Amino acid sequence: MKRSFDAMEAKPVFLSKEERQRLALERRQAAVADQRRSALDILQSLPRPPPPPPPSGAPRDSSSSHRDPSDRDRGDRGDRDRDRDRDRRRDDDSRRDRDRDRDRDRDEPSRRDRDRDRDRDREHRDRERGERDKDREKDRLEKMAEREREKELEAIKEQYLGSKKPKKRVIKPSEKFRFSFDWENTEDTSRDMNMLYQAPHEARLLYGRGFLAGIDRREQKKAAAVFEKETRAEQRRKFGVEDRPEDDVADKKKAAAAEMYDAFDMRVDRHWSEKGIEEMTERDWRIFREDFNISYKGSRIPRPMRNWPESKLGTELLRAIEKVGYKKPSPIQMAAIPLGLQQRDVIGIAETGSGKTAAFVLPMLSYITRLPPISEDNEAEGPYAVVMAPTRELAQQIEEETVKFATYLGIKVVSIVGGQSIEEQGFKIRQGCEVVIATPGRLLDCLERRYAVLNQCNYVVLDEADRMIDMGFEPQVVGVLDAMPSSNLKPENEEEELDEKMSRLQKILTDLGDKTAIVFCNTKKSADNRAKDLDKAGFRVTALHGGKSQDQREISLDGFRNRRFNVLVATDVAGRGIDIPDVAHVINYEMPSSVDTYTHRIGRTGRAGKKGLATSFLTLDNTDIFFDLKQMLTQSNSPVPPELARHEASKFKPGSVPDRPPRRNDTVYASH
Numbered sequence: 001m002k003r004s005f006d007a008m009e010a011k012p013v014f015l016s017k018e019e020r021q022r023l024a025l026e027r028r029q030a031a032v033a034d035q036r037r038s039a040l041d042i043l044q045s046l047p048r049p050p051p052p053p054p055p056s057g058a059p060r061d062s063s064s065s066h067r068d069p070s071d072r073d074r075g076d077r078g079d080r081d082r083d084r085d086r087d088r089r090r091d092d093d094s095r096r097d098r099d100r101d102r103d104r105d106r107d108e109p110s111r112r113d114r115d116r117d118r119d120r121d122r123e124h125r126d127r128e129r130g131e132r133d134k135d136r137e138k139d140r141l142e143k144m145a146e147r148e149r150e151k152e153l154e155a156i157k158e159q160y161l162g163s164k165k166p167k168k169r170v171i172k173p174s175e176k177f178r179f180s181f182d183w184e185n186t187e188d189t190s191r192d193m194n195m196l197y198q199a200p201h202e203a204r205l206l207y208g209r210g211f212l213a214g215i216d217r218r219e220q221k222k223a224a225a226v227f228e229k230e231t232r233a234e235q236r237r238k239f240g241v242e243d244r245p246e247d248d249v250a251d252k253k254k255a256a257a258a259e260m261y262d263a264f265d266m267r268v269d270r271h272w273s274e275k276g277i278e279e280m281t282e283r284d285w286r287i288f289r290e291d292f293n294i295s296y297k298g299s300r301i302p303r304p305m306r307n308w309p310e311s312k313l314g315t316e317l318l319r320a321i322e323k324v325g326y327k328k329p330s331p332i333q334m335a336a337i338p339l340g341l342q343q344r345d346v347i348g349i350a351e352t353g354s355g356k357t358a359a360f361v362l363p364m365l366s367y368i369t370r371l372p373p374i375s376e377d378n379e380a381e382g383p384y385a386v387v388m389a390p391t392r393e394l395a396q397q398i399e400e401e402t403v404k405f406a407t408y409l410g411i412k413v414v415s416i417v418g419g420q421s422i423e424e425q426g427f428k429i430r431q432g433c434e435v436v437i438a439t440p441g442r443l444l445d446c447l448e449r450r451y452a453v454l455n456q457c458n459y460v461v462l463d464e465a466d467r468m469i470d471m472g473f474e475p476q477v478v479g480v481l482d483a484m485p486s487s488n489l490k491p492e493n494e495e496e497e498l499d500e501k502m503s504r505l506q507k508i509l510t511d512l513g514d515k516t517a518i519v520f521c522n523t524k525k526s527a528d529n530r531a532k533d534l535d536k537a538g539f540r541v542t543a544l545h546g547g548k549s550q551d552q553r554e555i556s557l558d559g560f561r562n563r564r565f566n567v568l569v570a571t572d573v574a575g576r577g578i579d580i581p582d583v584a585h586v587i588n589y590e591m592p593s594s595v596d597t598y599t600h601r602i603g604r605t606g607r608a609g610k611k612g613l614a615t616s617f618l619t620l621d622n623t624d625i626f627f628d629l630k631q632m633l634t635q636s637n638s639p640v641p642p643e644l645a646r647h648e649a650s651k652f653k654p655g656s657v658p659d660r661p662p663r664r665n666d667t668v669y670a671s672h
């Protein structure tokens, strides 16, 4: 594939894993050094501890406790001597004072020296203790930093080399049923589809293409056709594959062929490319997938599309594809477009240049054509779809591919990439566009600055998602996804939600106790299947639909009236004209497509002033009735479920969405 890169524009820098690892280490080391520095600063600014108390041998003032021994005999002397003694004593005292002063003057320098030495010693000891504390703190910080560094290294190693912890392997149901190209004995469908193989140990005389000798060949063919039909239906049920009208047609054709004795069974089967879609067998689909190297992982997978006309892209889009000149879909398009059209979450993997862009762009545009065009009423709510890509070159390339088709549909596309004026880009979004193609960083910036919102965005494409993560854009991508209202999110596990339906029905019926209920289905087949499922689950159930003979219908109705059965699974046959007693609960297991039928159905409960309850299972397959149902609930003052109220389909009457006038040059190139 050829890509146009603008050499003049600054390109993003791509770092190898080693470089990123090295940069991360350097950043970490710098952070640890900073941490250590600030810890030391804090330590130094702490107040010093008070000096220790003086040693016990320090000199103490004892003058008051000393007495002169010459005073001892003073009282024994006569008054005569007293004056003389006093004078002599005075002289002695003054002499002693003089001597003491002289001694003190002589001793003073050495005493000061001693004090100074003592102070110095104390300071020295304090300093040493401080140093030791500092060293200890330093050691502690270093050890902490070392531990941090080791943890960091472990995390980096784990990120790049994978975790050492053994992970418990949980096999998902999707993996269990994964398609594998290796043939295994169990995959030989001829065993399942042909009665002959049911009892392989029995001795059988065979001739021709697996027919029993001596038994009418036409009867064998008929029995085989019935057996194959039942086996196929059983398998579809088992794997949750929906019944399709094509399968019904193919079954009928086989049954008709079995009626004819025209040596059909002797013919060699044709190649899938020569067959109509309704003639395709499981084996044909397998060969088809192998021819195009298509493989899937997941469940409830729709058939790939063999060509454009067989896709469900809609006439407008098919015309656009023709004008663009794409003659045949590429394998990734064959596989991914039917999934995209079902609005399933898809991860598409294909080699470069294999047409991945159109594989996600076409279902996205098909989705948008079913919505009202962006107009003054809703342009402030933002685009309907967002595509994110890791680089501006890729974003612009996707934009080119999108515009090729969008231009024929009147769909406006805006690209939001770095290096251009963000104000102008925000302005373009606010002017209204259905699709935004962006690099995640710039788009998040736009959203954070409130230049744009994503209030009605239900469709997100991440092109080269793995590269976006490698380049460190995960936070921005997550930021953009967070900017979408959570009410737009699909359920975490779609499978669960779809399966959820039967278990809910069983819960409702269990709570019903002995009361009666009618469960409405839209087709005979589905009514039969539901009745079988409920019967297996132990409910007292009977089925009523147009495929039953008069006798069977009467048996069912009588059984329901006399409470032998308390659950009636029915198609609309029971909705009109048949006298069914009032029931406690009506359940629309499958919603009808018209609100009239809905009214008739729920009219089976709450009659003659009694209380009744109606429960309807509404899914995205029922969007046709969303608008009318919402109106009806509003008019009858019934609460409207919020999921219904905010769904686009409930806001416009089906078919009332105005046609899009073809608008050319709708792409907006914002530049600075």
Ligand SMILES: Nc1ncnc2c1ncn2[C@@H]1O[C@H](COP(=O)(O)OP(=O)(O)OP(=O)(O)O)[C@@H](O)[C@H]1O
Pocket: 001, 002, 325, 326, 327, 328, 329, 330, 333, 350, 351, 352, 353, 354, 355, 356, 357, 358, 401
């Ligand atoms: N069905 C088709 N028929 C003819 N040309 C097609 C078809 N689908 C895509 N192309 C063209 O093939 C080229 C490659 O397609 P595209 O860019 O989508 O490939 P890619 O798989 O996205 O490649 P990369 O991995 O490099 O992004 C484009 O020029 C596109 O227009």
